[in-house]
Amino acid sequence: MKVAVIDINGKKTGRSVELSKAVFGIEPNDHAIYLDVKQHLANKRQGTHKAKERAEIVGSTRKIKKQKGTGTARAGSIKSPIFRGGGRAFGPRPRNYSFKLNKGLKKLARQSALSIKAKEENIVVIEKFDFDTPKTKNFTSILKALELENKKSLFVLDGSNNNVYLSSRNLERANVISGSELNTYKVLNANKVVISESCLEEIESNFSK
Template sequence: MKVAVIDINGKETGRKADLSDAVFGIEPNDHAVYLDVKQYLANQRQGTHKAKERAEIAGSTRKIKKQKGTGTARAGSIKSPIFKGGGRIFGPRPRSYSFKLNKNLKRLARRSALSIKANDKAITVIEDFTFDTVKTKNFTAVLKSLGLENKKSLFVLAESNKNVYLSSRNLKSSEVITSSELSTYKILNANNVVLLESSLKGIETNLSK
């Protein structure tokens, strides 16, 4: 698949990038995509929720009223879940929501996500760029040139670039990552995926294993 390479001003450079069909042109596997996104979201959960159960409530252990003759149901403890201030029945406990996935399945999911974006013509390839200083307006100017100022965008670099990353950090609708940080969720969550020319080799190498 051939895609025109443009510069940060939105103009064509005259070059074309070759997107591998093995990564950007496969038949998407919806179930693999579902599992990879599910794992990503599960890993974001802290799992620190906790409610006190009956045995953890501080309070008297005496029997609060006699067993018979009151005309009401018997009750043996003020810490019972049926009373205000009592413990919670089967309350949440700290736990990990993470689960494992096969590496090949995760690669398939990411290839599927990139293929979906490529099929929707939501992938843009631009030539490599950097900024001399950290300025949000520099990154905003790039977004405007590419017509992405009002859209969610994901910029994929070949390697970490501090100035580009910090210039984008204040913008909620844009995210800058390296090719090794690419995930199915981030690809699908963006309206447009912007690939720097030098990142293509890393993406194809990582996802073709």
């Protein structure tokens, strides 16, 4: 599959690149995508939720009423979960939500995500660019040229574009990452995936092994 290379003004450069079929042209595996996205979201969870149970509630330990003759159920502690202000029964405890996935499955999921975007013609290849200083206005002008100012966009650039990353940091719908940070969730969450020409070879090398 050939894709035209464009410049930062959204105009064709007259060159084109061939997208690797092993990365951008496979039959998507929906279950692999599901597992990889599930792991990504699970790893982002802090897992610091906590509710106090009856042993952790501060309160009197005396028996609140006599055992028999009240006409109601027996009760031994004001900290019981059945009373207002008592402890939580089987409440949440801190835990780690992360889980392991095999490297092969994660690679398949990312190949599948990129193949979906390529099939939808939502892969854009842009020539290498950089800014002298971080400036949001410069990055906004690129989004306007590519007609992406009102869409979610993912820019995948090589690791030396620190000024570009800083220029996009305040923009809610734009996300700039390096090729090594590319993952299934970010690819599928974007309307357009903009890949720099210099980073394309790195992506194909990483995901075609």
